[in-house]
Amino acid sequence: MLKREGQIRIPSGCAISGVMDKKGRPFSGATIINSISVMRERSNGLGGGFAAYGIYPEFKDTTAFHVFFDDKIAQGELENQLKKYFKVIYKEAIPIRRVPSIKNVPIIMRYFVTPKIEKIYQTNLSEEDYIIKFVFNVNTHIEGAFIVSSGKNMGVFKAVGYPEDVGEFYKLETYYGHIWSAHGRFPTNTPGWWGGAHPFNLLNWSVIHNGELSSYGSNREYLKQHGYQCNLQTDTEVVVYLFDLLYRKCNLPLDIVCKVLAPPLWDEINRMPKNKQQLYKSLRAIFGQALLNGPFSIIISTNEGLIALNDRIKLRPLVAAEKGDMLFIASEESAIRAVCYQPDKVWHPRGGEPVIGLVETSIRSNINLKEASS
Amino acid sequence: MKTIEARGMHYRELNNLIRKYYQNGIKKFLLKGVNGQRYIGSGIKGSPHLTIEGTPGNDLAAFSSGISIAIKGNAQDAVGNTMNDGKIVIHGHAGDAVGHSMRGGRIYIKSYAGYRVGIHMKEYQDQIPVIIIGGKAGDFLGEYMAGGVIILLGLDVEKDEELLGSYCGTGMHGGVMYIRGNIPSYKLAKEVKTASTTEEDLDFLKDCLSDYCSIMNLDLNKVMAKPFTKLYPYNKRPYGKLYAY
Numbered sequence: 001m002l003k004r005e006g007q008i009r010i011p012s013g014c015a016i017s018g019v020m021d022k023k024g025r026p027f028s029g030a031t032i033i034n035s036i037s038v039m040r041e042r043s044n045g046l047g048g049g050f051a052a053y054g055i056y057p058e059f060k061d062t063t064a065f066h067v068f069f070d071d072k073i074a075q076g077e078l079e080n081q082l083k084k085y086f087k088v089i090y091k092e093a094i095p096i097r098r099v100p101s102i103k104n105v106p107i108i109m110r111y112f113v114t115p116k117i118e119k120i121y122q123t124n125l126s127e128e129d130y131i132i133k134f135v136f137n138v139n140t141h142i143e144g145a146f147i148v149s150s151g152k153n154m155g156v157f158k159a160v161g162y163p164e165d166v167g168e169f170y171k172l173e174t175y176y177g178h179i180w181s182a183h184g185r186f187p188t189n190t191p192g193w194w195g196g197a198h199p200f201n202l203l204n205w206s207v208i209h210n211g212e213l214s215s216y217g218s219n220r221e222y223l224k225q226h227g228y229q230c231n232l233q234t235d236t237e238v239v240v241y242l243f244d245l246l247y248r249k250c251n252l253p254l255d256i257v258c259k260v261l262a263p264p265l266w267d268e269i270n271r272m273p274k275n276k277q278q279l280y281k282s283l284r285a286i287f288g289q290a291l292l293n294g295p296f297s298i299i300i301s302t303n304e305g306l307i308a309l310n311d312r313i314k315l316r317p318l319v320a321a322e323k324g325d326m327l328f329i330a331s332e333e334s335a336i337r338a339v340c341y342q343p344d345k346v347w348h349p350r351g352g353e354p355v356i357g358l359v360e361t362s363i364r365s366n367i368n369l370k371e372a373s374s
Numbered sequence: 375m376k377t378i379e380a381r382g383m384h385y386r387e388l389n390n391l392i393r394k395y396y397q398n399g400i401k402k403f404l405l406k407g408v409n410g411q412r413y414i415g416s417g418i419k420g421s422p423h424l425t426i427e428g429t430p431g432n433d434l435a436a437f438s439s440g441i442s443i444a445i446k447g448n449a450q451d452a453v454g455n456t457m458n459d460g461k462i463v464i465h466g467h468a469g470d471a472v473g474h475s476m477r478g479g480r481i482y483i484k485s486y487a488g489y490r491v492g493i494h495m496k497e498y499q500d501q502i503p504v505i506i507i508g509g510k511a512g513d514f515l516g517e518y519m520a521g522g523v524i525i526l527l528g529l530d531v532e533k534d535e536e537l538l539g540s541y542c543g544t545g546m547h548g549g550v551m552y553i554r555g556n557i558p559s560y561k562l563a564k565e566v567k568t569a570s571t572t573e574e575d576l577d578f579l580k581d582c583l584s585d586y587c588s589i590m591n592l593d594l595n596k597v598m599a600k601p602f603t604k605l606y607p608y609n610k611r612p613y614g615k616l617y618a619y
Binding site: 039267268271313332333335338346348350351 | 385409410412428429431432448450451467469470486488489512513514539540541560
């Protein structure tokens with residue numbers, strides 16, 4: 001049985017890193033491995049992982065499920081369910097190489113699938129919600145099976161180990177993607193398990209997180225009311241679901257989503273011009289339970305780009321840099337300089353001020369806050 | 375001068391090398407290709423001189439006493455954590471919590487610094503730490519400050535940027551800050567009051583800044599031409615009554 005977290009909160013001093021090419025040009029996973037490995041001291045070998053976008057161009061319109069299994073029984077059970085609800089276009093074991101430090105390896109598979117149209121009609125759900133329902137169902141009810149990621153043209157690769165070892169284990173240098181994120185975990189009071197490593201994923205959303213969310217309880221209640229089951233018992237998963245809810249379902253612009261998660265403090269709101277005050281007061285009134293409290297620096301990734309966000313009083317580190325079309329975000333500047341020796345610009349974003357990097361071809365772009373408030 | 379090629383070297387190995395050569399009588403070091411190695415020069419007593427090329431990692435010179443470091447580049451978080459004496463010159467910017475619990479010595483930063491600069495720095499008799507920031511500073515400057523001096527110059531601050539973040543001097547109960555320019559009162563914590571500089575203050579500033587300006591290649595008169603705001607605490611024991619019923 002895959003061991004799950006014993007407790008809800010996981011205080012941690014982790015490493016995060018994200019790299020993207022705004023023109024959408026793919027580059028090898030070797031870059032992100034080199035970046036995260038500089039921050040080895042920030043992890044303790046109990047969790048490492050990567051999210052990679054644009055890596056499955058030959059299957060780009062199908063949903064790619066990355067799945068861990070404890071045994072063949074769990075695998076058989078999931079595959080039966082899969083056949084019932086999806087057309088499986090292609091399946092294979094995810095290629096790995098043996099790395100001495102990566103132990104207790106589960107069965108690791110990927111499935112490229114499309115939902116059965118007639119089943120979707122029966123449920124009256126959107127394609128996305130149909131997939132979400134399936135993921136929650138598997139992760140809650142099939143013992144020994146865990147869907148790691150469920151997006152299109154993307155995948156999450158994670159394990160118990162240092163991130164650079166995890167990258168080697170999954171042969172990530174052989175993958176080419178235009179957006180990458182990586183996490184090195186330092187759980188301090190709970191056991192590390194494969195599914196508990198970051199990134200956490202749902203559809204195309206992946207989140208990596210350094211810190212802890214003391215608002216987990218109220219966030220979880222809020223999400224429950226909107227049909228999300230927090231079944232991983234780790235604080236970070238709420239960020240994934242909140243992004244799905246606020247951006248995909250509520251259709252809020254990205255920067256507004258960030259201002260819901262890390263809103264300006266009340267004294268700052270009180271100093272704003274009237275129309276801006278009204279906007280921020282409304283956001284806090286409507287989405288108050290989505291506010292993230294506690295120290296955090298997070299990187300959220302989708303096929304469209306990267307978003308980095310700090311808690312409002314900046315209790316966790318975050319540095320950003322640009323070079324041409326490349327955007328870099330990391331816990332430490334050295335992790336950026338390891339893969340980009342001379343950036344055009346390096347900066348430390350303020351607490352609560354998101355860094356939003358979008359692929360230039362992305363459909364929904366960011367709405368300027370000034371326009372939104374006028 | 376001993377040159378050490380630090381590229382790819384673990385911090386433990388790097389620090390052991392520095393200590394070994396210093397014990398053998400070498401006083402000057404050039405560290406090349408530094409990237410992210412933590413604790414460089416930490417815990418060293420004595421006065422070696424390090425020139426660092428690259429980006430040193432967190433807790434640079436932590437718990438050191440007397441070391442002198444020049445960084446040709448940027449520094450990360452917690453530079454000079456609890457340092458006792460010595461001098462660190464950063465020819466770039468620095469991250470958060472610069473001079474965390476610093477007890478003596480000097481830290482000069484050419485450009486900006488992050489959040490919580492000088493958090494809980496302190497002084498004792500003639501042991502007075504000084505931090506000088508050439509650019510802007512983030513929120514919580516001088517948080518829980520119990521002694522020492524912070525000087526903020528704001529020299530390379532762009533028009534759309536702010537010289538200083540919010541919550542400056544939260545919990546401050548000792549020491550003094552000099553900010554070059556005016557500060558909106560909402561940025562100051564309730565523990566802090568402002569004053570204009572006296573002759574004595576200006577003499578002290580000139581003394582500190584002449585060394586800074588000569589190292590950073592700046593015109594002292596130009597830097598001194600703009601008035602400074604002095605910040606100091608209302609109370610030496612702001613929490614003294616908290617537990618007294």
